[in-house]
Amino acid sequence: MRPSKTALSRRRFLLGTGALATAAAMPAVLFANPGAAPTRTGARLVVVILRGALDGLSAVPPYADPHYAGLRGELAIGAPGTADGALTLDATFGLHPSLGFLHERYAANELIVFQAVSSPYRERSHFDGQNVLENGLAKPIGSADGWLNRAIAALPGDPRSPTRAVAVSQNVPLILRGDSPVMSKSPQITPDVDDDLLARLQDLYSQDEWFSARLSAGMQTEKLADDAADAQGSPQMAGATGADRVGAMARMTAALMRSEEGPQVAVFEATGWDTHANQGAAKGVLAQRLGGLDKALRTLSEEMGPLWSQTAVLVVTEFGRTAAMNGTRGTDHGTGGCAFLAGGAVRGGRVITDWPGLSRTALLEGRDVKPTLDLRSVFKSVLGEHLHVDARTLDVRVFPDSSGARPLQGLIRA
């Protein structure tokens, strides 16, 4: 259960002055009066990673492509206006009927849909594919840290403070790992740990920098989450259940980001997209997942409140799936896929694609959607225009060897 006000102030006291706490390990931000905290840009970036390879041709069906229905068979999403048909985007593309919230955002000019995109990875391993998506390089190995971590090094604020970015999970995914400290916070509400035990552990870890850094980041995060729940004045966050994990992550993301001292950058992950068998079309397993994601994004937008206008949400996956249905009413690992950029800060209402088509000769190796846009071009644009990371940092530090992937222009409202 949520701690009472008294418990909160007790923890605050401990963090600030605890006799056993090593004050040096405490970033200055904790000691600052929240009212006097330095103002910084209000821009917020949320990255949602869909692990398992989302089927781009189901999420963003190219209903008008002459080869689509034939390749997809019973998996094809019908044209807008037909029963269970796609939600209209333009004369070629629609959205899966489960993506009602995203469709509203499109109509409100707050969503850009990317189609036929991919990272530079061209094989078909989930795990290598996710590594490339997250490490920002052209190959799966060669970097133990992620591009988003390298990007936050360029953000304003104390570089030693772990509160500039949060992974909404117990552990930190590759995209956020690296030299810049970050916090993690799983969406479940957990009971508080006894403060005296924490203080003694800080003491026990005083000779062990590795444990000590994590404990102090964990305690700061708990405080942020407590404050957020407190500010909300309701146990709403505790409503997060296992059944709606993605929704719970969205709620926790918003709760932390809304806070004055909260993170500017957040990452959360959703799994279950590896639809090799019986994936369904307008209804079915994939439709349910998409509906869950859509609902979570709606929750995120609602709970961000006024901050939504300064928010960009990037939804990405490691690669797309085969253009044709396989032998078990599913799809196998492919290459080109889709991505979304949503939020009040986004100059949306557009589909950005150089659509290669689905004819046999247009497919990559005769089976996959051919990618025509490098996702790093999208990432660079978002980091540059939204978080004001300068171009040189992006080219040299964040995405080395990416000169072929020039940033897109004008994805974010000026």
Add this chain to the structure above:
Amino acid sequence: MDMQAEIAVLRFGLGAKPGELLVAAGDPRAWLKAQTSGSVDICSATPLARSDVIYTALIAAREDRRLRRQASAQTPAATPDANLAVDAKAANALREVYQPHYRAQVLARAQSAASTDRGFAERLVYFWSNHFAVSADKGAVFGLAGTLENEAIRPHVNGRFVDMLTAVEQHPAMIAFLDNQYSVGKDSDLAQRAERAAAWRFDAAKPRRQFGINENLAREILELHTLGVNGGYTQADVTSFAQIITGWSIGGGKGRLAGGDPGQFYFRENLHEPGAKTFLGRTYNQPGRSQGEAVLADLARHPSTARFIATKLARHFVADDPPAPVVERLARAFLKSDGDLPHVYAALIDSPEAWSAQPQKLKSPQDFVFSSLRSLDMSPQRPEEVVRSFDLLGQRQYTPGSPAGWSDTAKNWDGSDALMHRVLWASQIAARFDSSKDPVDLAVSSLGSYVRAETLSALRRAASSAQALALLLMSPEFQRR
């Protein structure tokens, strides 16, 4: 300081039960090697149901669900809510079939981990089970996940890699997890008959069932079970291998999918793509099921497989970034013995790099829970407590979520929130522990000379026995191995 017994029991094994360090101290290497022969059975009082029994019960429950849905479709419900209620009931019925098995398997595993005298052998079971991961969060696998470990891994942990590999790839849990049971060759008997029947019917309005392969199992065998992602295969090899193992299925279907013993591996000749195939530059012309088995046999002695397995073993036992000489040595032992695993384990035990006094590995949540149970000499009695523990710590048993299994490096377990959850779990279990035992004695019996003076003094100063135990479990020397 001589840390050999500590390393044998804490790094190679699952952590020290009271007295275990003394047992191993005589000859730590011999203590380990003695564990590398024979089957490694689960130590649980209650017998577990076998996979075919569980699978058959699932099929029956699904059929029941289908009938219920049919019935509710024929008598339209007054409200949409009533329909939802029927669905929810059906889902519950499925869960009722599976859940008791999942729980029994999880409890039996935790009891084995807590009580075994062969901690190294038991750790190897978990290593291989994670190497050949299936995930219980996939509907068809929930309830079967533990059976793969108990039926296909345990009998072969101290045997030959090829036997374990074959047993795993023909286990219903793996076949269901990676969707191979209905992967169909284009020229198979089934596809050809369907083609002819469709040509007769000229019924253009009726959508034709398309038959074809599903490459999931073939790809993951190559990428995750044998050669490794850079092991030297192409997309054409994946496709060809998928053709080769068409027909590797599970017995007990209906209609054209009838045949075989329900819930057991069954080769469906009528789904199999006939003829010779080329794979990794070699031609395989064996008939039927033996073609896939021939490929597995070749994969099991491939140098890429040797290197991949060697790297993973070295990463698990020595360091996240495994030293090249250890990998080299293990790969050589693998090839030289033709994949006879005890030879590989011996090369590991004889590697000086594995005996560095400084702990190199952060315990995974599973390591942490199991070693805590051993240190406190506790054996869980109720499945709920085990399930809840692993939920809390973010490593729900048999649920890595992906066929790659759980990560074996600290980077994936070292979030600040993960640490807070460990503190929470440690304080909960400590609060339930018999407070008459002296925490300092427990620290010595579970960590031996690994325990630091600072930790002992923190235990002595603790406000309560429960707090002292929580501090012990959360001490850096307990958290690492």
